[in-house]
Amino acid sequence: MINVSKIKKGLVLDHIEHGKGKMLYQALHLDEVEDPVVLMQGISSTTMGKKDLIKIETDLELDYTVLGLIAPHVTVNFIKDGQRARKMRLELPEVVEGVLKCHNPRCITGVEHVHKHKFYLVDPETATYICEYCDAKTRYE
Amino acid sequence: MLRHLIQPLDFTTEEFEQLFRLADQILENPSAYSDVCKGKLMASLFFEPSTRTRLSFESAMYRLGGQVVGFADAKVSSTAKGESLSDTLRTVENYCDIAAMRHPKEGAALLASKYMTTMPIINAGDGGHQHPTQTLTDLTTIRHYKGHFDHLTIGVCGDLKFGRTIHSLVRAMNRYDGVKFVFISPDELKMPQVFLDELDPQDYTETSNLKEAIKDLDILYMSRVQRERFVSEEEYLRLKDFFILDKEKMALARKDMLVLHPLPRVNEIHPEVDADPRAVYFQQARFGMYIRMALIMFLLGLGGQND
Numbered sequence: 001m002i003n004v005s006k007i008k009k010g011l012v013l014d015h016i017e018h019g020k021g022k023m024l025y026q027a028l029h030l031d032e033v034e035d036p037v038v039l040m041q042g043i044s045s046t047t048m049g050k051k052d053l054i055k056i057e058t059d060l061e062l063d064y065t066v067l068g069l070i071a072p073h074v075t076v077n078f079i080k081d082g083q084r085a086r087k088m089r090l091e092l093p094e095v096v097e098g099v100l101k102c103h104n105p106r107c108i109t110g111v112e113h114v115h116k117h118k119f120y121l122v123d124p125e126t127a128t129y130i131c132e133y134c135d136a137k138t139r140y141e
Numbered sequence: 142m143l144r145h146l147i148q149p150l151d152f153t154t155e156e157f158e159q160l161f162r163l164a165d166q167i168l169e170n171p172s173a174y175s176d177v178c179k180g181k182l183m184a185s186l187f188f189e190p191s192t193r194t195r196l197s198f199e200s201a202m203y204r205l206g207g208q209v210v211g212f213a214d215a216k217v218s219s220t221a222k223g224e225s226l227s228d229t230l231r232t233v234e235n236y237c238d239i240a241a242m243r244h245p246k247e248g249a250a251l252l253a254s255k256y257m258t259t260m261p262i263i264n265a266g267d268g269g270h271q272h273p274t275q276t277l278t279d280l281t282t283i284r285h286y287k288g289h290f291d292h293l294t295i296g297v298c299g300d301l302k303f304g305r306t307i308h309s310l311v312r313a314m315n316r317y318d319g320v321k322f323v324f325i326s327p328d329e330l331k332m333p334q335v336f337l338d339e340l341d342p343q344d345y346t347e348t349s350n351l352k353e354a355i356k357d358l359d360i361l362y363m364s365r366v367q368r369e370r371f372v373s374e375e376e377y378l379r380l381k382d383f384f385i386l387d388k389e390k391m392a393l394a395r396k397d398m399l400v401l402h403p404l405p406r407v408n409e410i411h412p413e414v415d416a417d418p419r420a421v422y423f424q425q426a427r428f429g430m431y432i433r434m435a436l437i438m439f440l441l442g443l444g445g446q447n448d
Contacts, residue, residue, distance in 0.1 A: 106246060
């Protein structure tokens with residue numbers, strides 16, 4: 001078994017659905033972070049069978065809206081002095097700003113630049129959002 | 142505070158009532174309002190052709206003593222040079238006091254309104270999305286003849302799947318007490334589930350038989366059933382007569398049932414129905430102009446607010 005030592009400070013993203021770790025790594029632009037980042041895939045989990053996990057030894061703040069949108073079931077552990085200081089369960093955000101794109105070909109946002117394009121959550125079961133401009137449904141893919 | 146009308150539910154039912162009362166007052170005494178907008182300029186920005194709506198807005202502004210500038214086709218606007226919608230609107234805001242805008246893209250009016258600091262925008266139709274002044278027109282007509290909205294049974298007939306005027310009307314009417322809906326359409330053109338989900342299941346029924354349904358209605362709202370919406374010609378021919386309103390079907394209806402239609406009509410209402418006093422679709426266009434007059438005054442802060 002591969003062992004990765006505990007981090008002193010930073011974040012541990014736990015309970016990432018197996019196979020989604022890499023996607024999360026890319027979406028959060030962790031390749032641009034200069035601090036140590038570890039992506040672990042296929043770890044045994046009693047509740048999930050297999051899971052992915054990301055450790056980041058850093059002071060940086062993550063975009064929790066993006067995180068909640070992509071992986072709403074992830075647990076964020078905040079580590080301080082080698083101990084877990086706080087744990088946060090993510091939820092699907094009610095409003096997502098500047099992350100999703102509208103795929104409706106008739107929507108104005110396809111032809112006009114839109115700053116901070118908002119989407120509103122309409123169905124938490126399927127993580128479906130609607131475009132604030134044309135009401136078309138979309139999901140993060 | 143700067144207000145716009147982008148979609149029908151932007152205004153509360155109380156604000157709608159203020160508009161209806163103002164429209165009533167204008168109707169009763171048009172000359173008293175013939176120069177309330179003197180010195181005001183309306184931008185009539187039609188990025189997509191429209192006859193009825195554009196003429197209604199422009200007539201409304203002229204009848205209030207205001208003036209109108211604008212274009213009736215995007216080809217003659219700066220859009221043809223590649224200018225963005227937001228830039229066009231920000232420029233127009235320097236010249237005009239209010240704008241009525243139609244655009245082929247959905248959400249265009251909302252986007253434009255976000256850039257405005259002084260000029261109210263009225264959405265005169267954004268693609269197949271919203272057309273709030275048509276809803277206001279429909280409600281004004283109903284209110285004029287029925288005197289109220291509560292406890293009416295309204296049948297909507299035709300293309301319920303793609304008909305944006307129908308979707309808006311249902312949402313707006315659903316804000317009143319005890320309103321019942323009867324959705325009359327072929328299976329291919331049924332009311333989308335997303336709209337049905339907003340209603341109490343006890344408040345609506347669905348059918349494909351206009352002849353049966355017409356007996357219990359206070360209002361029949363007709364719309365076009367388009368041939369191209371059907372997969373087979375056979376199916377279209379089989380169903381089309383079910384949805385043509387004629388004298389025979391009108392005979393089954395209540396004596397005070399109203400027939401509305403957003404127009405233009407094609408075949409769905411036989412011309413023989415035009416002479417029936419219950420057919421009010423041409424009067425509807427007249428109410429459309431008066432309610433637009435009230436709306437322009439309201440958004441310019443010239444009346445309606447505390448009447």
